[in-house]
Amino acid sequence: MRKTVPYFFQMKAEQERIAMLTAYDYPMAHWAEEANVDMILVGDSLGMVVLGYDSTVPVTMADMIHHTKAVRRGAPETFVVVDMPFMSYPTVDIALSNAGRLIQEGGADAVKLEGGESYAPIIKAITQAGIPVVGHIGLTPQTATQLGGFKVQGRDFETAKQLMCDAHALEEAGVMGITLEAIPAEVAKRITQEVTVPTIGIGAGKECDGQVLVIHDMLGMFDRFKPKFVKTYADIKSIAVDGIRQYVTEVKGQSFPGSEHEFSMSKEVVEKLYGQEQN
Known part of the structure; x- marks a missing residue:
């Protein structure tokens, strides 16, 4: 049975960790649901x-x-959160329209927005329209260039304090959870203790209420780079390449197809x- 927003608050209250994974298509979503993940994120990392x-x-x-449509078909019983992509929420009106499309057309249960307290008015408008929102602070990939690249955020007192202000602003705006990406574990722990909404960490330490990883990272399928916070649980790429190489060898050697x-x-x-x- 698909979990609900109140259920995730209950998980935080009972200190039961939330397991979240990204998925971008039917088979990956199906695997994630079969493995009993609590949430699936259709991340714009698919780009x-x-x-x-x-x-x-x-x-x-x-x-x-x-x-998102493909993921919903693959995981009909799992709570699906979908990223709002770059420039899809510059104003309240545009944000409401696009968030609604992700729910109505995509079949998502919630949307996720990058940004801190400056985005609180937009987030509040979306939540007041009845659409659950997950916030995202720390390293925000859509604006990574402004942050100096894909770097850890909040290492000094001022930026750490700003992250805490951002988290409280998002909480007040009505988010159902906050993703904390690439921030010191000590900052993530303090935020998790202070806010009433679940925190989902990605490179934010073990004290968050839950964790999320990109499924292609944790299964060894994406090798252009590997963030420090990624743990590889399986090496699917090596298995796949070995299988494809054997196929090529058998086709060229005419041992496949067999009778x-x-x-x-x-x-x-x-x-x-x-x-x-012959005639």
Whole structure:
């Protein structure tokens, strides 16, 4: 049965950790649901790990809706959160329209927005419209260039204090949870203790209420770079490449397909078929 927003608050209250994974298509979502993850995130990281872009910036609403539909079909019983892509929420009106599309057309249960207290008015408008929102502070990939690249955030007192202000502003705006990305574990722990909403860490230490990883990272399927916070639980790429290499070898050596992979017809039809060719 699909979990609900109150259930995640209950998990925080009972200190039961929330396990979240990204998924971008039907099979990955199906695997995640079969493995009993609590939440699936259709992240705009699909731009890098699925579509091959250098960042998440080129990802469009059409991309997000397309992939969210596939994920929903693959995981009908799992709570699905979907990222609002770059420039899909510059104003309240545009944000409301796009958030609504992700819910209505994509089939998501909640949307996720990057940004701190300056985005609180937009988030509040979305939540007041009845759409659950997950916030995202710390390293925000859509604006990584402004942050100096993909770097840890909140290491000095002033920036750490700002992260705490951001978290409280998002809480007051009505978010159902906050993603904390690439921030010191000590800061994430303090935020988690102070806010009433669940925190989901990615490179934010073990004291968060839950964790999220990109499924392609944790299964060894994306190797352009590997963040420090990623743990590889399986090496799917090596297995896949070995399998493909064996296929190529067998095709070139004519050992595939074998007779067990072929279809046949009756001897009489064969004789008639070849007899017609000979005439």
